[in-house]
Amino acid sequence: MNEFTLKKLEFDKIKTRLINECSxxxxxxxxKTIEPITDLELIQVWQQETxxxxxxxxxxxxxxxxGIVDIGIQIRKAEIGGILEAEEFLKVFDILSASRKLKRFFLNNKKQYSCPRMELLSGQLNIIKELEDEIEKIISSDGEVRDTASSTLLNLRRKMVTLQNRIKEKLDSLVKSDNSNKFLQDSIITIRGDRYVVPVKQEYRNQVPGIIHDQSGSGAxxxxxxxxVVELNNDLRKTHSDERDEILRILSELSAKMAQYTEDLKMNLDILSKIDFIFAxxxxxxxxxxxxxxxxxxxKITIKRGRHPLIPxxxxxxxTISLGEDFGLLVITGPNTGGKTVTLKTVGLFVLMAQSGLHIPADIGSSIGIFQKVFADIGDEQSIEQSLSTFSSxxxxxxxILEQADxxxxxxxxELGAGTDPSEGAALAISILEFLKAKNTKLIATTHYSELKTYAFNEPKVQNASMEFDIxxxxxxxxxxxxxxxKSNAFEIAGRLGLQDEIVLKARSLISQDEKDVAELIENLESNRLTSELSRQEAENKLKLVEEKLVSIKQQETKINASADNIIRKAQEEALQIIKKARKESEDIIKEIRQLAKEEIIKAENKALDLKKELENKEDKLTSKVLKGPKVTGQKPKDLKxxxxxxxxxxxxxxxxxAEPNNNEELQVQTGIIKITVKLNEVQMVERKKEITQRGIGKIVSNKSESIKTEFDFRGSNVEEAIPLVDKYLDDAYLSGLSQVYLIHGKGTGVLRNYIREMLKKHPHVKSMRTGGFDEGGSGVTVVELKR
Structure with a gap:
């Protein structure tokens, strides 16, 4: 793309905002490297990633x-056999950890959405757990080699501590000695050149035998x-040297191990940078x-309610604008500061953003075609140094542009043709439009020349447009x-601003009648066509809405009918099973009767008849219960809750x-797992016996009391899984009459605990809550007191 155009359309400002969004x-x-491209498949991939x-x-x-940091220098150092510093390994560890966490985030989580491109990208990350664990084992979080990195290092550091303590003990006894107090400047022990020393007054230098390592600025x-302590200091210095050698050996071995994974680390760097860029x-x-x-x-370009991204x-x-479908050239006229230039910049910038894989601030339904080249001549480029006027520039x-356009x-x-004689400028502008039209170039131009309005009206594939002005x-x-x-509206504006009427009338008379007639004819024709187009579009939109509504209603009706059929069929199947069971019981009873003694036959037959009647009643009762539903009053319900x-x-x-009835007398009812909306006159009241309800609740409470525990452990669950589980547990605990329960969520990062406590604040069964005590699990447990 042309750099001059990118700057004119302010693509660099969009790029700066994008850079600031990167983590x-x-x-x-x-x-920083983002630029518009022309490969359709790659643009679509970039858009999908966004x-x-x-x-x-x-x-x-x-x-x-x-943890996404640049370790390019560390990788190159390891490749050439160099030894990394301990602090550098912390950066390597951050990259290894970030790679592992991101890959687990994309591949292991149960998601409610699909992101194939991001999963493909993150799936290429290399998990190098062996190197990550080795670095964590050797390097501490503050960038130091751990004592436990090797047994040799551990022994050396223990020896150093012992030597330092012995030196301090000897020097402490010297400093605290009454005889030495007058020799010393201060009763302290300090270090000069890795050696422990004491500050001695200049005049008593011979009273403290030893080696002079430094003096104060005054010499006093x-x-x-x-x-x-000279020998002890010598031993300490030698141990320090041995410690540095051991650290160097450990870092050397760790660097050699890292060198085995440099290609994997390079790939991880590349993928992590892309992932960060995509989220930016x-x-x-x-x-x-x-x-x-x-x-x-x-x-082709279709922009629906597009908003320039740099304007608040x-x-x-x-x-809303289109180009390339019915016309390829668009001529925009209108007053200064009316928005013509912003329109040009918005269209151009949207094309650049879309071809760079960026979303555009517009409504759904907008589409952008692919252009190999985009050129813009916007603004005043006059140059004093180059002796160029506005027209010349x-x-x-x-x-x-004309040399390269296709x-x-x-x-x-x-402002095509501006900056020179109006008649010549208009002629030149029309000629330029003709030249670009012949090349099938897509063009949007702004102008004040009325001749270009006439040209746009008469020419096929050329369309007029204007920026609206409120007179x-x-x-x-x-x-x-x-x-x-x-319209320029010059006469109307001048008159409203106070210019004398005779001057305005005189100015109107100076315009030729042909110009007046042509302008009025074009305006009327275009206005009528716009009105017809708007009416047609409005009718199409309304028709589309009606069709969509009908489709939605049919879908809902089909779904409800299918659900109702399923419910009835299921009830019929259950009733059939009950009848079959009753019939089997009847057959068993008849068999029993036949086995009775002859002298009991009359008694048995009477018993059989009674039992048969009982079964018939039972069958009728069960069938009615399954198929007919509960007893209804047949009255239109009032004050439903x-x-x-x-x-x-x-x-x-x-x-x-x-859901209670709305103003249209519609209410929502749940039947089993189905939620439906019905009219108020389509439902009837149901009578329930209190004693049956009470026995059902009592039975539920009894069952819950037997099975519910006072603690609920949901560690390992994410927020989406945990909230419904905790909600159900609280309902069960409330029903079983528990007054206090323990929710075990673990400590972790605290995210799960915070979400659960926010839920508890609004839960109807919760009276209060607190963090668990020391013997209750601490911050990993929330103790909840339930309402009674």
Whole structure:
């Protein structure tokens, strides 16, 4: 893409915002290289990655992107056989840890969404647990080699501590001695050149035998190593040297081990930088309230309610524009500061962003074609140094554009033909439009020349457009009207600003009648066509909404009918099983009767008849219970409350009210697992016997009391899994009459604990809660007191 155009369309500012959204230096480096491309498949992949990043952030705001640092220098050092410092291994450890956590995040979590591109990318990360564990074992979090890195190092450091203690003991006895106090400047022990020394006054230097290592700036104090500790200091220095050698050996071995994985580490760096970059694009998309545009191979543009990304959201006026379908050239007229230039920049910037894999701030349904080249001549480029006027500077740029433009090019020209004689400028502008039209170049141009309005009206594949102007307020509305040529409104504005009427009338008379007639004819024709087009579009939109509503209603009706059929069929199957069971019982009884003694036959027959009658009653009762549902009053219900039972005759089902009737007398009822919306006159009241209800609740409470425990352990669950589990447990505990329960969530990062406690604050059964005591599990347990 042309660098001059990228700058004119302010693509560099979008790139800067993208760089600032990156979490790591690696991601920022990738963002700096972003440029528009022309490969359709690659653009679609980039757009999909951005969309997946937005989707993941919507479901998983806590993405483990920490620890992504640049270890390129450390990798090269290991490759050539160099030895890394202990602090450098911390960076390597961060990369290894970040790679492992990100791969686990993408591949191990149970997700409610699909992100194939991100899973493919993260799946290529190399988990080098052996090296990660080795670094953690050897290097501490503050960048030092651990004592336990080797037994030799541990022994050396223990020896150093012993020697230091012995030296301090000897020097302490010297410092605290009454005889030595007058010799010393201060009663302290200090270090000079890795040697323990004491500060001695200059005049008593001969009273403290030893080696002088330093003196104060004034010369009044000498720092002397007493002879009593010289040998101990020598041993300590030798041990220090041995410790450095051992550390060097340990780091050398660790560097050699790291060298075995340099290719894997390079691949991880590349993938991590891309992942950070993708989530930066996602964050930018969220802040711009942007969408993924449809990318098409044809040179067509459709923007629905597009908003310039660099204008504040509360100030920008949405832009709806199309190019390349019915017309390839668009001529925009209108007053200065009316939004013509912003329109050009918005279209051009959207093309650059879309071809760079970035979302555009517009409504769904927007599409962007692929252009091999994008050129823009926008703004005043006059140059004093180069002796170029405004017209000359524009022409210089336009000449370059005309040399390179073809049918794969988008050209944006601001104030075409301006800066010179109006008649010559208009003629030149029309000629330029003709030249680009012949090349099938897609073009949007702004102008003030009325001749270009006439040209756009008469020429096929060329369309007029204008920026709306409110003559009452004398202010532009910044709305683009395609198909309507703009008016300068110079006479109207001058009159409203106080210019004398005779001057305005005189000015009107100086315009030729032909110009007046042509302008009025074009305006009327285009206005009528716009009205017809708007009416047609409005009718199509309404028809589309009606069709969508009908489809939705049919789908809901089909779903409800299918659910009702399933419920009835299931009830019939259960009733059939009950009847079969009753019939088997009857057959067993008859068999029993036949085995009775002859003298008991009359008595047996009577008994059989009684039993048969009993079974018939039982069968009728069970069948009625299964198929007919609960007893109903047949009256239209009044003052229905949530939780109240009703009967729906058309479905032959009973249900529970889950939402009270609205203004349309519609309410929501749940029948089994199905939620349906019915009219108030389609339901009937249900009578329930209190004693049966009481026995059912008593039985539930009894069962719950036998099985419920006072503690619930849900460690290992994520937030989405834990919340419904805890909610059900609290319901069971409340029903079983428990007054206090223990929720075991573990300590971890605290995320699960915080979400659960937020839920507890709003839970109807919870009276209070607190953190577990020392003997109750501490912060890993929340103690909940239930309401009675």
């Amino acid at each position: 790591s230096g690696l991601g920022k480096e990738v963002a 969309s997946e990043g937005v989707l993941i952030r919507r479901y998983e705001p806590q993405i483990p992107l920490g 104090t000498l720092f002397i190593e007493p002879m009593a 694009k996602a964050r930018l998309s969220e802040k711009l309230d942007a969408i993924e545009p449809k990318i098409v191979l044809e040179r 959201f509360n100030e920008v006026v949405p832009l 524009h022409m210089t740029n336009i000449v370059k 049918d794969f090019t988008l050209v944006l020209l601001d 009452k307020t004398l202010r532009p509305t910044y709305k683009l009207l395609i198909g309507v040529p703009g 949530i939780g109240q039972e009703v009967f729906i005759p058309k479905l032959n089902q009973a249900g529970t009210v889950i």
